[in-house]
Amino acid sequence: MTGTHRVRLRVNGAGHELMVEARRTLADMLRHDLGYTGTNVGCEHGICGACTVHLDGSPVRSCLVFGVQADGAEVRTVEALADGDKLSDLQQAFRDHHALQCGFCTPGFLMLAEAYFAERGLPPPAAPGAARAGAARSTPPAAAGPGGGAGQAGAGPEPSEAEIRELVASNLCRCTGYQPIVAAILATARARLAGGGG
Amino acid sequence: MTPPPQDGRWVGTALARKEDRRLLTGRGRFTGDMTRAGLLHAAFVRSPFPAAAVRAIDTAVAARAPGVAAVFTAADLGDPYLLATLDRDEFVPTAMPLLGGGQARFAGEPVAVVLAGDAYLAEDAAELVAVDWAPSPAVASLDGAQAGDAPQVHQGTAGNCLVDLLMFDDERLGGIFADAAAVVGGEFASARVAAMPLEGRACLAEWDDRDDQLVLHVSTQVPHQVRSGVAQALGIPERTVRVIAPDVGGGFGLKCVVGREEVVVAAAALRLRRPVRWTEDRQENLAASFHGHEQRYRVRAAFDAGGRILGLDADIDCDIGAYSAYPFTCAVEPLMAASELPGIYKVPAYRARGRGIATHKAPTAPYRGVSRPQLVLVMERLMEKAARALRLDPLRVRRLNMIGPGEFPYTGVNGITYDEGSYAESLDLAERRAAEQGWPAERDRLRAGGLAAGIGYACFSERTAYGTPTMSQRRMRMTPGYDTASVRMDPTGEVIVTTGTCAHGQGHETTFAQIVADRLGVHPDQVRLRQGDTDLASYGWGTFASRSVVIGGGAAARAADQVAGQLRAAAAHLLEAGAADVELRGGAARIRGDARAAIPLPEIARVVHFQAHALPEAVRYGLEARASYDPPGTFSNACHAALVAIDPGTGQVRVLRYLVVEDCGVVINPLIVDGQVRGGVAQGIAAALFERICYDDGQPVSTTLMDYLVPTAAELCPVEVIHLETPSRFSESGAKGMGEGGMIGAPGCVLNAVNDALAGTGVSFDHIPVLPGEISAALAGGEAG
Numbered sequence: 001m002t003g004t005h006r007v008r009l010r011v012n013g014a015g016h017e018l019m020v021e022a023r024r025t026l027a028d029m030l031r032h033d034l035g036y037t038g039t040n041v042g043c044e045h046g047i048c049g050a051c052t053v054h055l056d057g058s059p060v061r062s063c064l065v066f067g068v069q070a071d072g073a074e075v076r077t078v079e080a081l082a083d084g085d086k087l088s089d090l091q092q093a094f095r096d097h098h099a100l101q102c103g104f105c106t107p108g109f110l111m112l113a114e115a116y117f118a119e120r121g122l123p124p125p126a127a128p129g130a131a132r133a134g135a136a137r138s139t140p141p142a143a144a145g146p147g148g149g150a151g152q153a154g155a156g157p158e159p160s161e162a163e164i165r166e167l168v169a170s171n172l173c174r175c176t177g178y179q180p181i182v183a184a185i186l187a188t189a190r191a192r193l194a195g196g197g198g
Numbered sequence: 199m200t201p202p203p204q205d206g207r208w209v210g211t212a213l214a215r216k217e218d219r220r221l222l223t224g225r226g227r228f229t230g231d232m233t234r235a236g237l238l239h240a241a242f243v244r245s246p247f248p249a250a251a252v253r254a255i256d257t258a259v260a261a262r263a264p265g266v267a268a269v270f271t272a273a274d275l276g277d278p279y280l281l282a283t284l285d286r287d288e289f290v291p292t293a294m295p296l297l298g299g300g301q302a303r304f305a306g307e308p309v310a311v312v313l314a315g316d317a318y319l320a321e322d323a324a325e326l327v328a329v330d331w332a333p334s335p336a337v338a339s340l341d342g343a344q345a346g347d348a349p350q351v352h353q354g355t356a357g358n359c360l361v362d363l364l365m366f367d368d369e370r371l372g373g374i375f376a377d378a379a380a381v382v383g384g385e386f387a388s389a390r391v392a393a394m395p396l397e398g399r400a401c402l403a404e405w406d407d408r409d410d411q412l413v414l415h416v417s418t419q420v421p422h423q424v425r426s427g428v429a430q431a432l433g434i435p436e437r438t439v440r441v442i443a444p445d446v447g448g449g450f451g452l453k454c455v456v457g458r459e460e461v462v463v464a465a466a467a468l469r470l471r472r473p474v475r476w477t478e479d480r481q482e483n484l485a486a487s488f489h490g491h492e493q494r495y496r497v498r499a500a501f502d503a504g505g506r507i508l509g510l511d512a513d514i515d516c517d518i519g520a521y522s523a524y525p526f527t528c529a530v531e532p533l534m535a536a537s538e539l540p541g542i543y544k545v546p547a548y549r550a551r552g553r554g555i556a557t558h559k560a561p562t563a564p565y566r567g568v569s570r571p572q573l574v575l576v577m578e579r580l581m582e583k584a585a586r587a588l589r590l591d592p593l594r595v596r597r598l599n600m601i602g603p604g605e606f607p608y609t610g611v612n613g614i615t616y617d618e619g620s621y622a623e624s625l626d627l628a629e630r631r632a633a634e635q636g637w638p639a640e641r642d643r644l645r646a647g648g649l650a651a652g653i654g655y656a657c658f659s660e661r662t663a664y665g666t667p668t669m670s671q672r673r674m675r676m677t678p679g680y681d682t683a684s685v686r687m688d689p690t691g692e693v694i695v696t697t698g699t700c701a702h703g704q705g706h707e708t709t710f711a712q713i714v715a716d717r718l719g720v721h722p723d724q725v726r727l728r729q730g731d732t733d734l735a736s737y738g739w740g741t742f743a744s745r746s747v748v749i750g751g752g753a754a755a756r757a758a759d760q761v762a763g764q765l766r767a768a769a770a771h772l773l774e775a776g777a778a779d780v781e782l783r784g785g786a787a788r789i790r791g792d793a794r795a796a797i798p799l800p801e802i803a804r805v806v807h808f809q810a811h812a813l814p815e816a817v818r819y820g821l822e823a824r825a826s827y828d829p830p831g832t833f834s835n836a837c838h839a840a841l842v843a844i845d846p847g848t849g850q851v852r853v854l855r856y857l858v859v860e861d862c863g864v865v866i867n868p869l870i871v872d873g874q875v876r877g878g879v880a881q882g883i884a885a886a887l888f889e890r891i892c893y894d895d896g897q898p899v900s901t902t903l904m905d906y907l908v909p910t911a912a913e914l915c916p917v918e919v920i921h922l923e924t925p926s927r928f929s930e931s932g933a934k935g936m937g938e939g940g941m942i943g944a945p946g947c948v949l950n951a952v953n954d955a956l957a958g959t960g961v962s963f964d965h966i967p968v969l970p971g972e973i974s975a976a977l978a979g980g981e982a983g
Binding site for chain 1: 214231397398448480703872873877880881904912917
C-alpha cells in the first residue's frame, strides 16, 4: 500500500484540503475526489490532451501529474471559463463555429487555447470572477513582439492560421477534423487583439 | 433566443447547437462522471495470449485484497453469453461468452472481473487473479486462418470461415472476360483500424428496488439493443432493465454493438445489489474492444475499348476477429461489400463472394462507413486502371459508367434501386472547382520544386437510412430498421419529443427540434428531445448507418404532424373556424387570411389540459402522438477531390487541398452537415495514410496513441464542402443520411492522389494505409508495391 498525503490546493479559486494516495493522478483527484468532472480523461498517457488543465497558470496533462504535485498550487479547469450561464468569448466562438460534436475533447482544447492566450497576453476581455481568482498566479504575459498595432498592450502580432493549427495539434479530436477548432481559436485571438472581445 | 429565419422555416438554418452549452462549460454528463454512494469499480482480468485454454482460475488471493468486494469468473455467473445470429445456412453462429470460461480466443479477452471500492485497488487485485493458461498456436491473418492446417478459432469451422456468401453470379462472365478489350484488377486491402472515440466505453449499473429494475447507464449508440442483449444474456425480462445513454463521447460504430463488459457489469450489480462502474482505459480500448475494416478484395473488371465496364468479379474476405458482435454478426462487412460493390457504376454482369474469416484477434464491429470506404476505393482504383490500360481520361471513364441524369431510379445488377442523385453533377462541379482554384498548376509547381504531387478523385453514393425493407434482406435474427417517436405538448406549450435514436455528437437535440418546430410553428428552443432512455422511448434502433435524421426524424415529423392536427382542431373550435383554415405559425394558431384571428399555442395547450370540458370530445385529452417510420433507404452521393504532395526523401504524404461536393438531399442544419463531412474526411484520411492496428503473432502492438496514429491538426488541411440538393422521395423531410460519407470517399480519393503523384515510377498502391516507407521506396526505384 502506498501511503496517503495531505494536499491543499485551490481549484478555480476555491480552497480544498484532502488526503490522497501518492499514485493518484491529478485528473482523478479533480474528477472523483473534488467533483470537477468537466475535465475529461481520454487516454491516461498524455497524448490526447482531453484532460488539459492549468497548474499555476501553465497547461498540463492532468493524467500525467500526480495529485500530490498540486499541493499548494492554483488549478484552473473548464468550469472556470463561463460567467455563470454566460459563455466566455472562446466558448461562444466554439459554438458559433461548430467546433465541438461529442464534446469530450472540448474542455482540453479550451484550456489549451486559454493557456496559449495567457502566454500571448490575450486574457478574456472581461474575466469572470472565478477565472480572476484562478488567474491570480498565472504566468505573466509574454514580452510584446514587434508590430501588433492596435489591440491589447503586449499582445504581439495577430497569430497566423498555421500558428493556431500547430497549437491545436497538441490535442486530439475525433469528430471535427480540427478545422472549426482552429477557426474558433483564431477568431477569438483576433477579437481579443482588436480589444472588442467575443 | 435565435430570431426566426426569414421564410419562417427552421429546416435549413445554421442554428448553433442546443448541446453545446453544457459541453462547453464542463457540465455535460458522461458515464464516467457519474458516481453513487457505495460505488464499486470493475477491473477485468484479460488473456495475455491470443489463443489459450483456461485450465483453472484461482481468485482467492484477489478476493482477500484490500477493498475488494467480489471476484467473478464465467462459472460464477453461470457461463452467460451474447449470441448474434443470421437465419442463413452459410452462417456459423459463435456465442461470445461474457467472460471466457474454457478458452481465450484473443489477447485481451476478459476471463474474470474484480469489483472493489476504488478503481486503483480493483486494478491491483486484478493482477492477483491467478490463471493457469495453456497457450496454443494462434492464427492472426487471413492467409494464416485460411490455410488447410490452420488452428480453428471455433471448432468445426474449416478455414475459420464463419460466413460464406455467394451473393451474385453470372454465367456470362467467362465469355465477357475472354472478349474484353481490357481486364484490370488486382488485390485491394485495408488494414484493421480502431474507431477510437475520445471517450472509451463506460457503464454504470445500479439496482433500483423501487422500480424493481436494473438501471444501466452506458456510453452507447444503441440503448435498446443493450437492453435486449443484457436481458437475453442474463435470462431476465426486458422490463427489468432500463438502459440510459447519457452524453456519449463519440462512437463511430464501436458503440453500436453490445460489449460483454457492459453485460458483466450489469450482472455484477444484479448479484451484489450495489452500483458498479467500469471505465475502459485506452489500452483496453485499442487492444480488446472492437476493431473494424480489415478486408481484402480480389477483383477483376472487364472493359470495352471505349472504357465501358462489362463485368465485375470479386472475392471479398474480411478478417472479423474472434467473435460475431451482437446484434449485427460478423456478416455485416462481407454482406455490405458484396451487395454494394458496383456502387454508382452501371455494371451489366456481376459475381461476388463475401466471406467472414475468424482469427485470434479482437472482434470487429461496424466501423463508420462499413465496407463502403473499401468498395469505393476498389471501384475508383478500377476506373483509374481501366483508363490507364485504354489510354483514356479517368474522369471520362467514370462519366461513361456512372448512373446519369435521367436514369433514376436505377436498379442495378445487385438488385438495389438507387433513388435520385447528382452523380455526374457532383463530379463536374468538383472538377470545375479544382480547376478554378488552380490545382493542376499547383501540382505542376510542386513537381517542379522537387516534390511528388498528385490529384485524386472519388465518386460514390452511399445508401443511408436502411429501414427494415432493406435490413431484412440480411436475415438477421434481430433486424433493425424502423424507429418510433412521440411528440407531446405540455400545458405551457413546450414540446417534448422522444426517439429511439441516440445521438453521440451528431447534434440531434438541435436537428430534431428544427424538424418538429417547423411542423408545429414553434421556436426550436421550445422543443426538447429526450433520447437514449429505454423507459422513455418506444423500442428503437439507435444511431448508426446514417439513419437517425431520416428515420427517427421522419417518425418525429409524422408524430408532430398529428399533434399539429390536434392543435388545429382545438384552435378551430376556439376560433369558431374550420380546421382546414387554421395554420400554425410563429407560436400561434391563425386563421388564414385573417390577421387578427389568432390564439397563442400555449393558450391552446392550457385549455386542452386544464379545461378539457370546454372542447368537443374529439379534441380533448392531451396534445400527444406517436408515429413510426420505416423507409427502404435513400442514397446520398458525393465527389471528393484531393491534392497531395509527397516528400521524396521521407515518403511523407501531405494532403494540401481537399474538396467535397456532396448531396444529402434537404439539409436540415448546414453547420452540422459540414461538421459531419469534415470529421468523416479526417477519419478517411487517417485510414488512408496513418491508422493501422498491428499484431505481432497475435499480440496487439498498437495499444497506445503513440503506436496508433490518430492524425492531429498538423496532418490535416481545411476541407471545402459544396452542397447540391436532390431531395429524397423516401424521406419525410427530403433529407438523406450523411454521417458516413466523408469517411467513405476519402480513402479512395487520397489513394488515387498518391498514385497520381507516383505515376512516373511505374509503382501504384492498392492498399491502405499506404505508409511513408513504401512510398519513398517507390520513389527511390520502384521496388515496392
